[in-house]
Amino acid sequence: MKICVIGSGxxxxxxxxxxxxxGNQVICIDKNxxxxxxxxxxxxxxxxxxLTELVRxxxxxxxxxFSSLAGLDRAVKSSEIIFxxxxxxxxxxxxxxxxxxxxVARKISEALKAMKGLKAKAxxxxxxxxxxxxxxxxxxxxxxxxxxxxxxxxxxxxxxxYDFLHxxxxxxxxxxxxxxxxxxxxxxxLNARMIFIDRxxxxxxxxASNAFLATRISFINEIANICESTGANIRSVVEGLGYDxxxxxxxxxxxxGFGGSCLPKDIAALIHLGAKNNCDTLVMKSIAxxxxxxxxxxxxxxxxxxxxxxxxxIAIWGVAFKPQTDDLxxxxxxxxIEELLKAGARLRIYDPIANAKAKLLFPQAKYFNSSYEAxxxxxxxxxxxxxxxxxxxxxxxxxxxxxHPLIIDGRNIFDxxxxxxxxxxxxxxxxxxxxxxKPLAKSSHRRVRV
Ligand code: UDX
Ligand code: UDX
Numbered sequence: 001m002k003i004c005v006i007g008s009g010x011x012x013x014x015x016x017x018x019x020x021x022x023g024n025q026v027i028c029i030d031k032n033x034x035x036x037x038x039x040x041x042x043x044x045x046x047x048x049x050x051l052t053e054l055v056r057x058x059x060x061x062x063x064x065x066f067s068s069l070a071g072l073d074r075a076v077k078s079s080e081i082i083f084x085x086x087x088x089x090x091x092x093x094x095x096x097x098x099x100x101x102x103x104v105a106r107k108i109s110e111a112l113k114a115m116k117g118l119k120a121k122a123x124x125x126x127x128x129x130x131x132x133x134x135x136x137x138x139x140x141x142x143x144x145x146x147x148x149x150x151x152x153x154x155x156x157x158x159x160x161x162y163d164f165l166h167x168x169x170x171x172x173x174x175x176x177x178x179x180x181x182x183x184x185x186x187x188x189x190l191n192a193r194m195i196f197i198d199r200x201x202x203x204x205x206x207x208a209s210n211a212f213l214a215t216r217i218s219f220i221n222e223i224a225n226i227c228e229s230t231g232a233n234i235r236s237v238v239e240g241l242g243y244d245x246x247x248x249x250x251x252x253x254x255x256x257g258f259g260g261s262c263l264p265k266d267i268a269a270l271i272h273l274g275a276k277n278n279c280d281t282l283v284m285k286s287i288a289x290x291x292x293x294x295x296x297x298x299x300x301x302x303x304x305x306x307x308x309x310x311x312x313x314i315a316i317w318g319v320a321f322k323p324q325t326d327d328l329x330x331x332x333x334x335x336x337i338e339e340l341l342k343a344g345a346r347l348r349i350y351d352p353i354a355n356a357k358a359k360l361l362f363p364q365a366k367y368f369n370s371s372y373e374a375x376x377x378x379x380x381x382x383x384x385x386x387x388x389x390x391x392x393x394x395x396x397x398x399x400x401x402x403x404h405p406l407i408i409d410g411r412n413i414f415d416x417x418x419x420x421x422x423x424x425x426x427x428x429x430x431x432x433x434x435x436x437x438k439p440l441a442k443s444s445h446r447r448v449r450v
Contacts, residue, residue, distance in 0.1 A: 003026045003079055003082075006030075009046075010048065012028065016064060017054040018161065027067055029071060047325060083125075084108075088129055095273075096129060102137070105140045109142070118146070124149045130272075134149070147174055150171075158325045169195050180196045211284060214263045216252055217257065230432070258321075302408055306380060312380070314340060314380050315347075315374040317374065318411075321333070332410070337362055355367045381407045382407075382408045382410065396422075410429065
């Protein structure tokens with residue numbers, strides 16, 4: 001099929017590259033001409049596992065091409081499916097900013113109006129948009145033969161290529177069978193469960209899915225806080241909870257809350273959507289509140305453990321909102337770093353791939369190329385992102401680097417007993433007084449043989 005994807009960000013580019021890999025002819029468009037220039041050489045301005053290889057392969061096979069907005073008119077005319085995958089960032093009031101989606105829809109509409117002998121096409125909205133947006137776009141385009149479809153994505157950053165190729169379901173919202181047929185044909189190679197519903201419901205499926213995931217995270221963080229003050233252990237609680245088939249294990253990792261470009265923004269948009277339609281959204285408001293207080297709780301914990309933060313050297317391990325990405329959008333790290341800097345801490349930061357992006361935001365901190373270098377001479381290591389390489393640290397080497405071996409872990413990546421035996425003070429999430437059983441003598445780490 002001939003496909004055009006407008007918006008070459010995380011979602012647009014992954015969708016375009018995967019669809020090209022199925023053998024489709026895909027043209028990817030973006031208003032950012034510098035981005036397009038680089039994409040033509042398979043250079044991507046963000047990290048996504050496996051994406052560069054996929055883009056390179058399909059560029060070479062001439063199934064994937066890139067163009068600035070100048071090529072939009074031609075691409076729209078020659079494509080059977082046109083995806084809209086531009087960003088919908090939050091406005092200050094929480095509502096989704098639809099200006100990019102609507103401006104692209106107008107451009108598509110102009111291109112199609114000028115077309116003679118228009119054949120059936122689908123315009124598929126991939127961006128996350130409030131209920132009713134696809135109807136607005138359909139009215140804007142106003143062509144009988146052009147079907148406007150809501151086709152939300154459920155791609156996790158860092159796993160987006162995998163998620164595209166192995167979807168739990170593909171949701172297609174449309175107002176007729178014809179549109180469903182075009183989309184069904186497109187996704188046929190995936191052999192996935194397809195759900196054909198109306199456009200408004202499809203739009204809400206996306207928000208409801210992300211809100212539900214966020215609910216589980218805020219819920220388990222609240223339970224973790226109860227564990228901390230009652231002496232229960234969150235790991236054991238989750239183990240006992242998650243084996244209930246009705247509950248399951250996913251999205252029950254307690255920590256410092258959710259971040260990223262989707263979960264926080266989509267909760268805010270749902271709250272706004274509710275308010276606009278006279279529906280109170282008590283659960284959503286609480287999810288957002290718990291998520292913010294979880295970040296605050298963690299900062300307060302660091303301050304409590306260190307007693308005085310001013311002048312203390314603190315290593316920050318991980319800045320990205322989760323592992324396998326260099327995305328810092330709404331990352332919990334941003335709030336935590338800002339608060340520690342405000343309190344006068346001297347920060348030594350290491351993230352395997354997000355250092356450069358973090359440096360632009362916090363130039364006053366120092367940046368290092370390894371977790372060990374960052375830990376050197378510090379009073380505490382604070383773990384913010386659970387990168388795998390942190391799990392494999394050499395405890396003996398690590399201890400010799402620090403003034404007092406102390407880890408404050410926002411992601412619960414270590415077994416507290418192992419650290420206790422290794423002589424490292426360790427505070428995780430969801431256990432009373434942290435995990436440290438006894439404070440170590442100042443010089444204890446010097447006795448360790450390396
Ligand atoms: C996507 C969705 O669009 C968003 O609705 C969803 O909630 C999260 O995922 P994402 O791909 O992460 O957004 O955004 P981003 O990486 O910022 O990419 C958007 C792209 O659209 C950018 O490359 C931007 O240059 C481009 N764009 C934006 C246009 O081409 N035209 C515009 O008018 C605006
Ligand atoms: C999410 C949705 O999962 C995806 O379907 C949607 O299309 C886009 O939004 P993403 O934002 O990439 O994907 O990340 P996700 O893996 O869902 O994690 C979101 C945040 O929740 C991260 O900050 C992560 O650290 C946090 N999280 C996740 C937890 O704190 N605990 C968990 O158990 C799971």
